[in-house]
Amino acid sequence: MNKVLHEFLDQDLEGLSPGPVGWDVNPDRAPLDMGARFGGRPVWLEVGFGSGEHLVHQAVINPGVEFIGCEPFMNGVATLLGKIRAAGVSNIAVHPGDARDLFDVLPEGSIERAFLLYPDPWPKKRHHKRRFVTRQHLEPLARSLKTGARFRVATDIPDYVRQTVEQVPLNGFERLVGRTNDWHQPWDDWLSTRYEQKALREGRVPHYLTYRRT
Ligand SMILES: C[S@@+](CC[C@H](N)C(=O)[O-])C[C@H]1O[C@@H](n2cnc3c(N)ncnc32)[C@H](O)[C@@H]1O
Numbered sequence: 001m002n003k004v005l006h007e008f009l010d011q012d013l014e015g016l017s018p019g020p021v022g023w024d025v026n027p028d029r030a031p032l033d034m035g036a037r038f039g040g041r042p043v044w045l046e047v048g049f050g051s052g053e054h055l056v057h058q059a060v061i062n063p064g065v066e067f068i069g070c071e072p073f074m075n076g077v078a079t080l081l082g083k084i085r086a087a088g089v090s091n092i093a094v095h096p097g098d099a100r101d102l103f104d105v106l107p108e109g110s111i112e113r114a115f116l117l118y119p120d121p122w123p124k125k126r127h128h129k130r131r132f133v134t135r136q137h138l139e140p141l142a143r144s145l146k147t148g149a150r151f152r153v154a155t156d157i158p159d160y161v162r163q164t165v166e167q168v169p170l171n172g173f174e175r176l177v178g179r180t181n182d183w184h185q186p187w188d189d190w191l192s193t194r195y196e197q198k199a200l201r202e203g204r205v206p207h208y209l210t211y212r213r214t
Contacts, residue, residue: 005078012081018068018093021102031107037093038066044113045070045106045144047099047132050194052080054117057191059089068111070095070102099132103140111144114151118195121157133164135171142172145213150176152187153209156199161207173211183207 019037020026034043042065049055049069059067069092071077077096084092095102119132132138133153145151151173153164161183169175178185186192186208196206 001075001078005075005082008078008081008085009074012084013077013094013096016081016084016092016094018095018102019105021095021105022097023101026105029104032105032110034107034110041066041091042112043068043110044115045102045111046115046117047141048116048119049076049080050118051076052083054115054191054193055080055092056083056087056089058115058189059084059092060087061189063089063091065091065112067092068095068102069093070097070099072097100137100140103137103144106144108143109146112146112149114141114145114149116152117154117193118199119153119155119160121155121160123157123159128159128163131160131163133160133167135167138168138171138173142213145172147213149213151211151213153211154186154193154196154206155209156196156204156206158207161209164209168209168211172214174214176210176212178210183209 019032044065044067046055046069049071052069055067055069069080074096077094080094116132122128122130155161184205184207199206
C-alpha cells in the first residue's frame with residue numbers, strides 16, 4: 001500500500017466508524033446506537049464494497065441517506081477513503097472488516113437497503129458453502145433489514161445466480177421481478193463497479209437481482 005493510502009487510513013478511518021463493531025471494543029456484542037450515530041435518517045448497507053466507487057456514487061445521489069460500507073480488504077478501504085475525500089461526502093460510515101461482525105451488532109430492522117455487488121464467486125463446488133448467499137450470512141442480513149427493505153445482488157457467475165435464486169427466498173426475502181423480468185437490465189441508479197468492468201472485459205454477463213425483505 002502506498003504512503004498516501006496509509007495516510008487516508010491513519011487520518012480518516014476512525015472518524016468514519018459506525019460505532020463499536022469489533023470484538024475487541026464490543027465483546028458483549030451490544031447493539032449499535034443507530035439513532036445517536038445516524039440521527040434517525042435511513043441507513044443503507046453495502047457489503048464488500050471493493051474500491052468503493054458504487055458506495056460513493058450512491059452517497060452522492062442520496063444525500064438524505066446514511067451509508068455503512070464494509071470491506072475487509074484494507075487497500076480497498078483506503079481507496080474508498082480517498083474517494084470520500086474527493087467527493088466531499090459526509091454520509092458514509094466504514095466498517096473495515098467482515099460483514100458478519102457488523103451483523104452481530106446491527107439492531108433488528110435497522111437497515112433500509114442492502115447491496116451485494118459481485119460477491120466472491122468461490123467457483124469450486126466444495127467452496128459454495130462459503131458464498132455470501134448462504135444461510136449463515138442471509139439470516140443475520142435479513143434480521144438487520146426492515147420489512148420491505150430492498151436487497152440488490154449483482155453477479156456475473158451463472159452458478160451464483162442459481163444459488164441466489166434458490167437460497168435468498170428461503171431466508172426472509174421475495175424476488176421482485178420488473179415489467180420485463182430482465183435480470184440483465186441494470187438498476188436506473190446503477191454505477192458499474194470495478195469488478196463488473198473486469199467481468200465485461202473478459203466476456204462475462206452481468207445479472208441484477210432485486211429482493212424485498214418480507
Ligand atoms: C469480487 S470483489 C467485488 C468488489 C466490488 N463490490 C466490485 O463490484 O468491484 C468481492 C469483495 O467482497 C469482499 N468480501 C468478501 N467477504 C466479505 C465479507 N465476509 N464481508 C465483507 N466483505 C467481504 C472482498 O474483500 C472483495 O472486496
